[in-house]
Amino acid sequence: MKVGFFVGCNTAFNRPDLEQAVRYAFPALGIELDNLEGQSCCPSWGTMPSVDVVGWCAVGARNHTIAEEKGLDIVTVCGSCYGSLAESKYKMDTHPEIKAQVNEILKDIGREYKGTSNVRLAFYYLYHELGPDKIKEAVKHKLDGLTVALQPGCHTLWPSKVYYDKEEDPFHPKVLKEMCEALGATVGHYTRLIDCCGMGAMRSTDMEKSLKLVEKKLISMKNEVNPDLIVTGCSSCLIQFDTAQELLRSGKKINFEIPVLHIMQVLALCLGADPERVTGLAKTDVRRVVNRILEGL
């Protein structure tokens, strides 16, 4: 098995430890990664999608064609890349006139969008292609005894019509939960499970309002689950939960700290990766929980 790894911006530049986790976990599970050499930004929502539909799809399509030429599906760990790429694909596949305009643009660089590669989120890909049981068999370390709270991430769920991998009910997601349970964790439910974390355009526009959302989520998690670890399905959620806690503590909004990791980082650790390489850039203190995972209880 082989897939194209779409690394995106935030993972490559902000959290390359997450990139390293993907580069460790996929081969460890027998899946080869292609670099999709020459890929660019997805493009993210505040750039080309905010200018016009065809321009958005054209930049997205150039990325799609890199995977199409190799006959590979695309995997990513970033919710925004996942959403933007899946949506540009959906627009071109359902609107022939958009696809035609995009291909007119791509002609100049010798490319043509065909629509033959699917866009997959890394953990959905593993869940559907391997299944939780196979993953469970492959791991060296388990999450036994750990209680986790989940942050699935908006773009992993909606709009479900544009995604290849679908939850039965996106308002009651279960894939991330089943992955964590397969690794041995106890997953606690909390009221604000599917709320937005506030990262992204909202954080760029109004930091205070963005922090209010993540504060509500953290307090709901703390009071209802009291987790040892927060596990996210999206790299943007990872950055928000990992960096916002210190700001909220200094603003006297919360008085606790919960370690935060992306599901691919957790999986890489369980598969035997070097913790410095795959979690070394966390701002929250993850050492204790990482040691618990590596040493068992």
Place this chain on the structure above:
Amino acid sequence: MSSDQVATGVINLSEGDSSLANEIKELGGEELMECIQCAKCAAACPMVLAGFPFFNKRIIQAIFLGLRDALLDDSSIWACQSCNRCTEVCPREVNPFEIIQAMRRVAIREFALPTLSIEGLKSLYDTGHAVYLAGAGNTRAKVGLPEKPPSTVANPEALKELQAVIRKTALADLGIIPMDESGVKETCEV
């Protein structure tokens, strides 16, 4: 909206701009007129929870009323998370997210866009990444990765391709960011 209107909360319909709805429909918000203002989208919207004055349902309402300036003078449209809960729950398939994007497209055509969006577009054109951190090479090396990811930043030919694509889009016609051939560097270290 005049200051009197803000003070009283009364909307003067005769001051509305009836061309706004057509512009939205042309810029991707084709399903605008399907909206019945049921507010299911508002019930699902993170912007409501965070307390922004305009959110999906109210943005659509303001478009119906032609309140162009009210929307352009407020930062709300730029705070949309593109989370698409609204698209998921809309019983009329209005695609409220796309209408907010269309309103951004209207704003951009009047050069009413936030500095961060201009910077993101420029960074996308110059490096191939909307988010690009100059010091990331060290961070990447620290976790054992090559200093550059295998993207346009490590591949000048790919960057030229991307720039050729972007120069063929509406962004070039709008002149929001400089994209002269002469300004394009072989490698980009922005």
